[in-house]
Amino acid sequence: MYKNPAQPLGTIEGFFGKSWSWQERSDHLQFLARYGYDFYIYAPKSDAHLRRHWQLDWPAETQSELQKLRHQCHTLGLHFGIGLSPLDIYRESRENQHRSLRQRVRQIRSLQPDILCILFDDMRGDLPQLAQLQLDLVHLAASESLAHRLIFCPSYYSVDPVLEKVFGTMPEGYWQALGKGLDKAIDIFWTGEKVCSPEYALTHLHRVRELFQRKPFLWDNYPVNDGAIKSSHLHLRAFPYSHHQLHNQLNGHAINPMNQPWLSQLAIASLIAAYEQGAQYQPQQTFDRLAQELPGNTMAVQLHQHLGLFQDQGLSHMSDAQKLALIEIYRPFTEQSQSAPYAQEIIQWLSGEYVFDPACLTE
Template sequence: METTLGIIEGFYGKLYTKRQRESLCSFASKNGYSYYIYAPKNDRSLRRAWMDDFTEEQSKKLKTFSSFCHAHGMKFGIGISPLGVTEELDRKLPVLYKKIDTAIKEFNTDIIAILFDDIKLYTKDEGVKQKQIVKDIFKRLKGKEIRLIFCPTYYSFDPILDKVFGTRPEDYFEQITEDLPSDIEIFWTGNKVLSKSITREDIENINHRFNRKVTIWDNYPVNDGKFISKKIYTREFSCREKLDGTVLSHAVNPMLEANLTKIALSTLPLCYQEKTESDIGKYRLEQIKKLFKSDNSKLIEYLNLLNDEGIESLNEKQQKDLRKICEKQKTAAAKEIIDFLNGVYKFDPACLTS
């Protein structure tokens, strides 16, 4: 397989515990994924308070997880969202450089992602400023075997981005790509922020426009938005056929439920292997059986309802029945369903693109 697969922990909402993150990383490494980028929106050290130094506790956490990734054959990455950096470049850019240097030296980071997603444009030539920042970082990384990935403010054609962050400049894509070194990767979520389908034609179109193969940031099965937070996505990946070699890399943004998200994640590699829909569907059921240590048909029926219709489709009796099934399971995945029913994974209003 030519295209590499990875995890981009880039959602809003409740942060994973150490145990959840390591379990997901270990699972991914055994199922065809080769890297894990740590970039949760609610980690203040990478977004809201990105200009502050990493605390001793945070440094220890990232060092430990980096080591865990490497021990499991996974590359480790960090995604930084430098809010407001283009407003005061002279003051803020050196801070960003320092943050990146720290990530590389102290955490043995293999991938640096500079994330301008969900950040408003301050000027009409914001794309030029974003590009220059990324180019400067690229120069600083010269000679180091480190991947650099750039997520633009407009990372899809989806008009929801214009609605929330203002109308994109007509030449925004030209601003960010003109003279951008070809080794700098660009994140793209598909034609929509939540793309139900990503076709080879879609990718060839954006590859041509960006003059490089894009790296997909796949917002399936993530469930951090106002409406998608009412669902648990355990259906297999679909409508992502014949992408191998056309996509440079494919990173998946997982659900807030770190164990349940393994069900969908396990099926993406099969899409790249061009397995049939039937085979992928059967594999999904096998994963459910492994995760819950059961092939309870009623549980699968409820998982399908939560995926397709959401929690509001279950009446009080059904929720009680599902809770009873999960209480008997005594597995981490079953506990996540109980937590979901209890509102633990409630919608975070900070998620603007919902």
């Protein structure tokens, strides 16, 4: 299986909307280990203790579940990460900013994460001296953390103009200041030319490398489907052919999955194939294999038949009668152990149980 310590592959649970259950996370770790992934990062936008109320420690029950996840990661040979989004930290005085962040990082340290992410994505960015403010905070977090890897997500993590439209004009020289001032041991998340980039041109990645004075750590927003438009689609296809070129171009590659953990496996498992097979990688053949391998051969025919309907057409272009007919098609598969969780997610999606979270401002 693909293993490259210089360019680890894994997932970051970093989406808006309906979050995964603890059992679904545990099952996801089993899947990651089986397919040869390196890490899992816990950073759901729905966890208020990582975002809206980030200064507050988790309740005992949540801490216990996170300890179990960390233990399971290590048992399976995976690295465990936590992603902290210090929302509105700039509203506090510098002294309070530092005190609050120092205290929270120490609390997180008790979980002994291998990876700590300090995430300034999806929050206001049109502030004077933004780069220096963030550099100070990230370096402070690094000084308090015992994690062997620290990853920083800037407020402007793509050249996509939607970020300035939603979060304000990026301060002049922001990226250059980060590249020059950030400790070279700290990685920088990047999503490509778009917030949800379908592909990554090597010329673009090389420019980003020069800008940040290090290879980017890719935050890949496929197959995530938490946006206003994307939430009505299921992203099941394999990663595109061009992903085979990403070997040795990055400091790491983190996949942001869908709100549907089991169905996300189809796309996620394909990335390993792209890295392993290089120029021999064939996305359609890979999907064909995974459609039989994951939910089981019995449901593969239906997945092939409805792939365009689920991924391209989406819920917004289906009639109620069409949705009900599809539910009846997939209902029998919920009684078969291997295909059951995949079929259940399709039925839940068709039934409107994955509601768009308007807190997701980018698409």
